[in-house]
Amino acid sequence: MSNPSEPGYRVLMALLFGLSGQPPAWRADAACADTDPELFFDSQHTADALAVCAGCPVLDLCRADHTTWESATRSRRFYASGVVGGTTASSRNQTYYPRKQSREDVA
Numbered sequence: 001m002s003n004p005s006e007p008g009y010r011v012l013m014a015l016l017f018g019l020s021g022q023p024p025a026w027r028a029d030a031a032c033a034d035t036d037p038e039l040f041f042d043s044q045h046t047a048d049a050l051a052v053c054a055g056c057p058v059l060d061l062c063r064a065d066h067t068t069w070e071s072a073t074r075s076r077r078f079y080a081s082g083v084v085g086g087t088t089a090s091s092r093n094q095t096y097y098p099r100k101q102s103r104e105d106v107a
């Protein structure tokens with residue numbers, strides 16, 4: 001569904017990017033722009049995806065936008081997936097749902 005004239009395109013874009021329906025301008029400078037998106041969701045290549053992010057000129061903007069987006073709903077936080085903004089899903093999950101300290105951790 002990448003054709004703006006297709007039914008549902010504008011709805012999908014609004015769901016992804018808000019009322020403007022436009023991706024943020026910083027995405028034009030993303031280091032991953034020409035990278036297969038599967039790289040960021042393949043657990044066998046997490047280090048490769050993190051390496052792409054490490055050299056990305058818009059890493060901070062990407063991380064901030066994604067954190068805002070993912071934090072917006074419980075389901076997005078709960079089902080965090082993929083490498084985004086130089087972070088893994090598990091590291092973001094740990095941020096959203098920090099492990100409670102056990103008695104052994106405190107002692």
Ligand code: SF4
Nearest residue numbers: 030032053056062085
């Ligand atoms: S930080 Fe990573 S995921 Fe975000 S735009 Fe850059 S390369 Fe892509």
